[in-house]
Amino acid sequence: MLERSRLTLLASVLALATACVSGCGGGSGSSGKPEETDSGAAGDSTSPAADTGTSMDSTSPADSVVASPDSDLTAGDSSLDTGPTEGDSGPADSGSDTGVAETGPADSGVADTGAADSTVADTGPLDTGVADTATSDTGAADSSPVDAAADAADAASDAHEAGIPEAGGDAASDAAPTYTVSFVVSGLAGGDTLAVKDNGGDTQFVTANGTFTFATALASGASYAITIGGNPTAPVSEACAVANGSGVIGSANVGGATITCSANTFAVGGTVVGAPGGTVVLQDNGGDNLSLTGAGAFAFPHLLTSGATYTVTVLTQPSSVVTCTPSNATGTVGTSAVSTVTITCATNVTGMIGYWNFNEASGTTAADSSGNNLTGVLEGAVAFTPGAGKQGTGAITFSGGYVDVSFPNNELGQGTGVFMPQGNITYVMWVKTQASTIQGLQMIDGNTWGGGCDRVVGNASGGVLNYEAWSEINFLGSALVNDGNYHQVVYVLDETNGFVGYVDGAVDAVDPAPGGATGNCGVGCSGFNWASDYWIGTGGNCRGNVGNAFTGLIDDVRIYNRPLPASDVASLYQATK
Numbered sequence: 001m002l003e004r005s006r007l008t009l010l011a012s013v014l015a016l017a018t019a020c021v022s023g024c025g026g027g028s029g030s031s032g033k034p035e036e037t038d039s040g041a042a043g044d045s046t047s048p049a050a051d052t053g054t055s056m057d058s059t060s061p062a063d064s065v066v067a068s069p070d071s072d073l074t075a076g077d078s079s080l081d082t083g084p085t086e087g088d089s090g091p092a093d094s095g096s097d098t099g100v101a102e103t104g105p106a107d108s109g110v111a112d113t114g115a116a117d118s119t120v121a122d123t124g125p126l127d128t129g130v131a132d133t134a135t136s137d138t139g140a141a142d143s144s145p146v147d148a149a150a151d152a153a154d155a156a157s158d159a160h161e162a163g164i165p166e167a168g169g170d171a172a173s174d175a176a177p178t179y180t181v182s183f184v185v186s187g188l189a190g191g192d193t194l195a196v197k198d199n200g201g202d203t204q205f206v207t208a209n210g211t212f213t214f215a216t217a218l219a220s221g222a223s224y225a226i227t228i229g230g231n232p233t234a235p236v237s238e239a240c241a242v243a244n245g246s247g248v249i250g251s252a253n254v255g256g257a258t259i260t261c262s263a264n265t266f267a268v269g270g271t272v273v274g275a276p277g278g279t280v281v282l283q284d285n286g287g288d289n290l291s292l293t294g295a296g297a298f299a300f301p302h303l304l305t306s307g308a309t310y311t312v313t314v315l316t317q318p319s320s321v322v323t324c325t326p327s328n329a330t331g332t333v334g335t336s337a338v339s340t341v342t343i344t345c346a347t348n349v350t351g352m353i354g355y356w357n358f359n360e361a362s363g364t365t366a367a368d369s370s371g372n373n374l375t376g377v378l379e380g381a382v383a384f385t386p387g388a389g390k391q392g393t394g395a396i397t398f399s400g401g402y403v404d405v406s407f408p409n410n411e412l413g414q415g416t417g418v419f420m421p422q423g424n425i426t427y428v429m430w431v432k433t434q435a436s437t438i439q440g441l442q443m444i445d446g447n448t449w450g451g452g453c454d455r456v457v458g459n460a461s462g463g464v465l466n467y468e469a470w471s472e473i474n475f476l477g478s479a480l481v482n483d484g485n486y487h488q489v490v491y492v493l494d495e496t497n498g499f500v501g502y503v504d505g506a507v508d509a510v511d512p513a514p515g516g517a518t519g520n521c522g523v524g525c526s527g528f529n530w531a532s533d534y535w536i537g538t539g540g541n542c543r544g545n546v547g548n549a550f551t552g553l554i555d556d557v558r559i560y561n562r563p564l565p566a567s568d569v570a571s572l573y574q575a576t577k
Helices: 002-023 041-046 075-080 105-109 115-121 125-131 145-162 169-173 566-576
Strands: 181-186 194-198 202-206 210-213 223-230 238-243 246-248 254-263 268-273 280-284 287-292 296-299 309-316 322-327 330-332 338-347 352-356 376-379 382-386 394-399 402-406 425-433 442-446 452-459 465-469 473-476 486-494 498-503 506-510 533-536 551-560
Touching (some): 181 194, 181 223, 194 254, 223 238, 223 254, 268 309, 280 338, 309 322, 352 402, 465 486, 473 506, 486 566, 498 566
Parallel strands (some): 181 254, 268 338
Antiparallel strands (some): 181 210, 194 202, 194 223, 223 246, 238 254, 268 296, 280 287, 280 309, 322 338, 352 551, 376 402, 382 394, 394 551, 402 533, 425 551, 442 452, 452 465, 465 473, 498 506
16 A cells, blocks of 8 residues: 555656656746756855745755655655755756755655745745655654644554554454353242352342343353352342353354242241140141140141241041140241141140149148149048149148049038039049048938938059949949059949040940940939039948048049040040059
């Protein structure tokens, strides 16, 4: 390109020079005669067109900087210079002031300093119009502003053709293109925040489902890797997974990555406190049934997602004598398994006539916990013994005395208005013998009949129990109870099914033919309305050989107003043992 520009400029100068030789000279230019030659300082100093220097071309500042020969031209251009210098003393300068000598090709190719020639020196049309306007000088730097601008333009043009980024604004336009990386989020729970990273740095904090773009664009060929910077934990604990999250940038924006979030799941459970005494069935949110038979930790089989609510209820109680009650049973699943639900199982007072737990530390009266206010009075050699009970905190030690509970339906007007049932009744107590002979455990006294007694449980030969009720019931048990350990004794009278005696939840004696000749309870099973007192810890020598005062500990005495079935007896034993 540079060479072509030079040749174009050179052709223009030659054409102009030829035209000037033919007819653009000074005062006698039209005759074609040679112009007068400058002879020295005097010639230039008097001529109107002369340079103002001491000698036009030999000492002028403008012409003194011209190279010898013109260094910007190729070998072919050097023929245009007429001598080693452009001085007016040579033949070539014979017409310099008339517009010929100063317009030589040499001046048009090599930049003069410009300022002197254009403002002072020569007034000829060639000097002022052509000589110092060359734009093809790229080899030697010219001091003329015009030539410098032209050189810069040529350099920029050449650099552009060569594909080299130019300075300034051109560098930005030539930079490599970049592309964005996007991803789509689904399943994110409301209120949660998800941190997503690209290449471990550029982070997007996402609070909703949708499409998102990383702030940093990447060049073609760069790698990208989308990862989870932190899974959401509140209000919903979630796990989020990336698909199609890594690769190499091509020639377009990347948008194929997906992030799918789902709530974590956790178990709901807790602890059963107190033995159910049977099978208690729990539910969570009205389903997911869970059957439990003992105390300890539990968890429902069905897991709930974080953020879900739960409500634990009791579907089926273990028995009529034990109630299991939930607490801390409702809430919202958070970021871990729920283990704070408590199921408290305990015997209830439903259908009780009287309940004496003997937990008093001292005194002479035993409170009735059934709510019927049938207070027991300690008579004789009996005393509360804290810390010795099977249930609760204490028991009563019997050493020849008894506890008397008075009922209202007698001629003395004692009691608080509770009537002894007509026969459908259950008596329960825990006993611990301190002698080989059991003696009497309980009896019902009827003063209106002159000291009559019934519902007697007490001593029998060989350490077993004898159960009696009026004259129709007199059965021996088989379980040994005189071994110095606590045993639960249950005495059931059922008007329909007859009599059953239990020790430690298992049948000990039973009516062999309820309703038959030998098993008919008669008055004994149908109850009576003459009972005035319930004596605990003595048989009163009422029946046969049941004995009188019991020696040992008695605890947790109950009377139910119904005959307990075998399942309830077993549940009561398991719940209180």
